[in-house]
Amino acid sequence: MSKRHTSNTNLTVISNGQYQGLNVNPRSLSAEYLDAILQTLQAAMNEHPRTFMVRFDLHLPQLNFRDSPVVYDSTVISKFFKSLDAKIQHNRLIKGREGKRVHPCTLRYIWARExxxxxxxxxxxxxxxxxxxxxxxxxxxxxxxxxxxxxxxAWASALGLDDYSTRHLVHFPEDTPVYYLNRNAPNYPQTFASAFFRLSYLAKLETKHYGDRTRSFGCSRI
Known part of the structure; x- marks a missing residue:
């Protein structure tokens, strides 16, 4: 019998370290979040057989931060991805005007608020x-x-701050911030499994808060 999360009964809890034959973080995770993560990763690989994955964290400024608004609502993360995608597409446009080869590049993403x-x-x-x-x-x-x-x-734009004030609010982990996934590489099953294990951390239920009418997890459209 599936176990439901006590604070959000729409979520199914798994904690056996396995999901669809793949190793995942051994903490209590949401099966629904894991499914969304897996679908997003697979969609990225289907469009771009050579996919570049980046893990990082975005922090909101302290509420007493001199130049910040009093509060940030749930639209801040949507604003971030919209700004980042615009910057990526603008960069492609500039390269094309310079006569450089331009590769198609769809931005896909996963986020978890904690x-x-x-x-x-x-x-x-x-x-x-x-x-x-x-x-x-x-x-x-x-x-x-x-x-x-x-x-x-992009985070500065979403927060309404300058780049200098925002730099310390973006954290790239020292331990493997990037993954290179190549569907045609001999080690693809291993790199895919390693990337999914890393991503499964975003599905953990601990430190997420529910009941305040704001989402704690999201991903780009498949």
């Missing part, structure tokens, strides 16, 4: 891009035209 001991929410993010269009983050400790800068700029 709050642990902090006063403000933070978002765990994964994005998926065509590896032929993007294959590295660049130096995210410096300004520039690389992907990490676009991520910072």
């Amino acid at each position: 709050r642990a001991c902090a006063d403000t929410d933070h978002y765990h993010i994964a994005i998926f891009l065509n590896n032929d269009a993007y294959n590295h983050l660049g130096n995210y400790n410096r300004s520039g035209q690389n992907l990490s800068t676009k991520i910072v700029e």
Whole structure:
């Protein structure tokens, strides 16, 4: 018999470390979130057989942050992805005008909103891009035209802050922030499984809050 989450009975809880034959985080996870993660990853691979996956976190500023609004509503994460996609497509347009080869690049994403001991929410993010269009983050400790800068700029735009004030609110994990998935590579099953295991953390039920009429998890349209 399936176990339902006590705070959100629409969610099915699994905690056996397995989902559809793949290893997942051993914590209590939502089967519905895992299914959405798997579908998003598969959709990315179906369109771009060479996919570049990036994991990072976005933090909201402290409420007493001098230049920030008093509160941010649930639209802030939608604004971020809209801004990031616009920057990616603009970059492709510029390259085309310069006579450079331009690869198609659909932005797909997964996000999870959480709050642990902090006063403000933070978002765990994964994005998926065509590896032929993007294959590295660049130096995210410096300004520039690389992907990490676009991520910072998009978060700044969503928050209504300047880039300098936002940089410390974007965190790229030191432990494997990027994954390269190549459907035609001999090790593809292993890299796919490794990426899915990493993504399964976003499906954990702990530290997500329900009942406030805001979503705690979302992904791009399949």
